[in-house]
Ligand SMILES: [Ca+2]
Ligand SMILES: [Ca+2]
């Protein structure tokens with residue numbers, strides 16, 4: 001609609017800025033290491049009040065020509081990037097709205113040649129048993145700026161293809177077999193309960209509390225027995241408990257009473273020296289006799 005001026009018959013000059021409407025966030029999965037996006041992708045029905053037929057121009061900045069922007073995962077543009085969408089009407093009036101772009105790596109960055117999309121050092125760590133043997137087939141989930149799931153290979157190593165500022169690493173492993181669990185483990189626990197021979201490491205104590213009760217008693221022995229007899233294929237506390245390798249227990253003789261960590265968060269890394277290794281404690285295997293099949297095919301999963 002054009003408003004006519006009563007005296008001159010000329011249209012009134014347009015002094016009213018457009019009403020910018022941004023999409024609430026846009027997600028883009030990299031197809032190449034650098035992708036070009038047009039600002040129009042962010043428009044969600046912006047309009048010009050009282051000048052419906054005006055041609056609106058959209059731009060990333062106050063310069064109306066600034067319509068294209070190159071995003072590159074090589075520059076570390078991964079995750080949330082703030083975006084301003086400027087709207088200019090024919091008379092040059094401007095307004096903008098703010099939104100964001102979520103830049104994600106595809107689920108198979110290596111195959112698309114995006115393996116170089118790293119900013120700094122990729123995250124990697126090792127998961128091993130209490131006696132430093134590698135734990136193969138542990139599932140390692142990372143969440144934060146990106147979400148990935150990878151599986152440790154036969155060296156116990158895991159790698160995330162990029163470094164992240166904010167993340168949480170959570171390992172897990174399910175093993176419903178009796179691998180490493182035997183009557184010998186029951187015997188070791190019984191000796192501990194009787195005070196004949198106390199378990200000599202915090203990891204062994206955690207391994208012995210298979211019902212997760214926070215204490216070691218006959219219930220744990222019976223749970224192992226029940227599993228050995230085939231009555232169950234799991235423990236109430238799970239199959240594995242993971243503890244960051246460089247975590248120092250406050251009381252090595254009684255770790256069950258403290259709130260020890262089982263994940264690694266980026267915010268805590270400055271204290272821990274950027275160590276991303278874990279010790280995996282096989283519940284019920286107190287004498288650390290679990291073996292890992294080295295021939296098992298390595299898995300590498302992303303984005304699960
Ligand atoms: Ca206007
Ligand atoms: Ca217990």
Ligand SMILES: [Ca+2]
Pocket residue numbers: 180181182184185284285286287288289290
């Ligand atoms: Ca054992």
